[in-house]
Amino acid sequence: xxxxxxxxxxxxxxxxxxxxxxxxxxxxxxxxxxxxxxxxxxxxxxxxxxxxxxxxxxxxxxxxxxxxxxxxxxxxxxxxxxxxxxxxxxxxxxxxxxxxxxxxxxxxxxxxxxxxxxxxxxxxxxxxxxxxxxxxxxxxxxxxxxxxxx
Numbered sequence: 001x002x003x004x005x006x007x008x009x010x011x012x013x014x015x016x017x018x019x020x021x022x023x024x025x026x027x028x029x030x031x032x033x034x035x036x037x038x039x040x041x042x043x044x045x046x047x048x049x050x051x052x053x054x055x056x057x058x059x060x061x062x063x064x065x066x067x068x069x070x071x072x073x074x075x076x077x078x079x080x081x082x083x084x085x086x087x088x089x090x091x092x093x094x095x096x097x098x099x100x101x102x103x104x105x106x107x108x109x110x111x112x113x114x115x116x117x118x119x120x121x122x123x124x125x126x127x128x129x130x131x132x133x134x135x136x137x138x139x140x141x142x143x144x145x146x147x148x149x150x
Contacts, residue, residue: 007030007082007083007084007085008082008083008085009032009080009081009082009083010080010081010082010083011078011079011080012034012036012075012078012079012080012081013075013078014075014076014077014078015074015075015139016074016075017072017073017074017075017139017140018036018058018059018073018074018075018081019059019069019072019073020069020072020140021039021040021041021068021069021070021071021072021140022068022069023068023069024068024069025059025062025063025066025067025068025069025086026063026085026086027059027063027083027084027085027086028057028058028059028060028063028083028084029057029058029059029073029081029082029083029084030055030056030057030081030082030084031052031053031054031055031056031057031058031079031080031081032054032079032080032081032082033054033079033080034053034054034075034076034077034078034079034080035051035052035053035075035076035077035079036051036052036056036058036073036074036075036076036079036081037051037052037073037074037075037076037136038050038051038052038058038071038072038073039071039072039073039074039136039140040070040071040072045133046128046133046136046137046140047128048128049071051076052073058073059073061107061109061111063086064104064105064107065105065109065111066105067109070111072140074136074139074140
């Protein structure tokens with residue numbers, strides 16, 4: 001893991017868990033290479049809310065809203081992410097106008113509400129195959145997951 005003023009770069013193996021749905025948010029991630037699955041439990045199913053690729057940001061909405069993560073994030077393949085901890089965000093936001101923090105919190109809350117609607121009410125055309133859902137359920141249910149970041 002390398003460190004810069006902009007955060008830490010982490011290389012993830014396939015199936016490495018960045019965070020779990022419902023876990024406290026203490027950092028967000030910028031995908032530098034590869035892809036990360038953002039998964040949400042929907043009853044007995046797991047739905048892929050979105051597939052984050054290079055330059056996508058994940059986990060920011062929970063951090064800005066100061067709420068638990070609305071979805072889990074799992075490396076879909078070997079990838080690299082830049083990890084930005086809450087302390088760094090707070091340092092940067094301390095230099096910004098107060099309204100910017102309030103705006104970001106509101107946007108984070110709205111994103112979480114939208115993610116719930118997508119996961120629970122829409123038929124997502126790229127539903128995960130049953131075998132992949134079973135595999136991911138086992139991975140996310142495990143107490144000790146390879147590289148678990150929570």
